[in-house]
Amino acid sequence: GFDGIELHAANGYLINQFLDSESNARTDNYGGSLENRLRFLKEVTEAVSAEIGADRVGVRLAPLTTLNGTVDANPxxxxxxxxxxxxELNVTYLHIAEADWDDAPLMPDNFKQRLRDAFPNTLIYAGKYDGDRARAALKAGWADMIGFGRPFVANPDLPDRLRHGYPWAPHDPATLFGGAEQGLIDYPVYQSSTEPQPA
Ligand SMILES: Cc1cc2nc3c(=O)[nH]c(=O)nc-3n(C[C@H](O)[C@H](O)[C@H](O)COP(=O)(O)O)c2cc1C
Structure with a gap:
C-alpha cells in the first residue's frame, strides 16, 4: 500500500559512501572518477525505477553532512x-538532508540555487528549519517542500502551530533515541491561556 520508495543515499549509508570522494576507496568502475562514484546511485535508481516507475521513486542526498566518514572534497x-x-532519470523528488545534526553546516544559498537549476522535479529540504526559514526557502524557489524532524517530535500539532504562529515546544535530546514512550508520544498539543474556551 505504499505510494513510493525513498532511496536513502544520504547520512553516511551505503550509497552515500560510494558518492563521496573521501569515503570511496574503490579502484574498480565504482570508484575514482565522479562518473564512477555516481554509478552505484545510478544503477540502484534505475533498478528500482524499472520495477515500480520513476514517478514512485524519491532519493535522499546529504551534500554537506559527514556522517560515518562521508566527506567529499568537492560537494x-x-x-x-x-x-x-x-x-535525467526523472525520479519524482529529491530530498536534501541539509544539516542533520547541530554541527553540520547549512548549505550556501548559491548551492541551493544551483541544485534548483539542476533538478526539475520536486525538491524537499530538511534540517534545522523553523517556520521563517521554511517560508523563505519556498519563496526563493529552492524548495518545493520542507521536512521537519525534531520539531515534530516535540510538537504533535506542528502544522497548526505553523499555520497560527504559535510558539514551538523544545524537544528533549536525551529521549530522542531511546527509552520508552516518554519524550516521543507524550508532548502535548498547544494550549493557549488566551484561546477562547468552550462554554
Ligand atoms: C529520532 C530521530 C531519528 C532519525 N532517524 C533518521 C534515520 O534513520 N535516517 C535519516 O536519514 N535521518 C534520520 N533522522 C534525521 C531526520 O531525518 C532529519 O534530517 C533531522 O532530524 C534534521 O531535521 P530537523 O532539524 O528538522 O530535526 C532522525 C531524526 C530523529 C530526530
Missing part, C-alpha cells in the same frame, strides 16, 4: 552532478 561538483543525473 558542489559531486551533488550537482548527482542532481542532474537523478533529474
Amino acid at each position: 558542489e561538483q559531486t551533488y550537482l552532478a548527482a542532481a542532474k543525473l537523478l533529474g
